[in-house]
Amino acid sequence: MSVGVPILDADHRILIGLINHLQRSIGDAEEYAAVGSVLRALEEYASSHFDREERMMRACRFPLLDQHRQTHVGFVEQVERLQRRYEADQTSVRARDCLTFLNRWLIDHICTSDMGYRTSLVGHREALDAGGVRPLGGDSLSSDEDSSVDWRRLRVLVVDDNLNFREILSTILWAVGIGGVTIVAGIDEARAALNAGGFGLVISDWHIGDESGLDLVRWIRTSGGVSSALPVLMLSAYEGPERRDVALAAGADDFMRKPIAAGTLLECIAQLILQSRRRS
Structure with a gap:
């Protein structure tokens, strides 16, 4: 299915990944959150990909440009x-609705x-140069944020017991240009991964099976x-403002409600990385 570019x-491949995640989310406990995250990712995907x-x-004066547009x-x-x-x-849009269209x-x-x-x-050099390398959701970043974070070298640990959602999240992270994403399903796995070192950021779900992401945050801080x-x-x-307050009190640096948007997520990550550098 390669177009050779x-x-x-x-x-x-980003779109195919999102389609696969939707397929796996059918009947899942977090299907609605998955649908919401995929829809937001699709909005940003369309803006970035179609523009490119x-x-x-x-640039190559392709005669069917207007038809494609x-x-x-x-x-x-x-x-x-x-x-x-x-x-x-939220309950009015199911994964199957999106899959038929996609x-x-x-x-x-x-x-x-x-x-x-x-x-x-x-092989058309001018056209290839025009394509650039604009990450999904990258337009939300200021030039200072974008130039200050080396996305390709950043390693992120994702902790979520829901297979489909953590794969959606890893797809979004890969799409915005983050070089290394490790996904685990439980707190013990997360602790082992963190003890091995090398990560620059942790993204954790609140509920991880019978455990709480808050416990993981407290363990990290102590x-x-x-x-x-x-x-x-x-x-x-x-949702609820108290969720954010509890997360921050436990030691988290920021809180986001699912479904997530790629641009908002990337902007948040950039801010967290820059804040971490200022503290060190």
């Missing part, structure tokens, strides 16, 4: 409709229409090792 193939693709087609607009409008329904009532897009557009520009883009000063971001599918 690495940066566009990477974009397409159209710049490249424009129209289909891109249609995709964005469909995602926006689903997003509005979700925001009005699988059709994968077959009709990526596997068919996008193959049409392959011969025009491959461990006395290198990990004790690591920035920690706590996630929860449950």
Whole structure:
């Protein structure tokens, strides 16, 4: 399914990853949170990928640019409709609703229409340069934040007992350019990974099976090792201002409610990394 252009193939793999996560979320306890996170990621994916693709087609004077642009607009409008329904009532949008639309897009557009520009883009230096390397959600960063964090060298530990959500999260982290993501399902695994060292950030869910991510945060802060000063971001599918207060009191550096948006997540990570540097 490769279009022969690495940066566009990477974009397409993000979409395929999101489709796979939606498929696995059907009937899952956190299906609605997964759908919300995927919809937000799709909004940012569309903005970043379509802009890149159209710049490249424009640079090589691809004759079907206008046709592609129209289909891109249609995709964005469909995602926006689903997003509005979700925001009005989370239970009104199921994973299957999104999958029907996305699988059709994968077959009709990526596997068919996008193959049409392959011969025009491959080897066209001006078009390849126009593609750039803009990470998913990266537009939310200021130039200072973006230049101050070496995303490719950052290693992140994700702790979440829900397989589907932690894979969605790892897909988003990979998409924004983070070089190393380790995912674990339990606190004991997290402790072992942290004792091994090498991480620059911890992202933990609030509920981890029968355990609490708060216990992990407290252990990190009192461990006395290198990990004790690591920035920690706590996630929860449950809302309420008291959640944030409790997480921060336990030692977390920030709190986000699921579903998450890639741009907001990346901005939060950048802030946490910079704050950690200032403290050290």
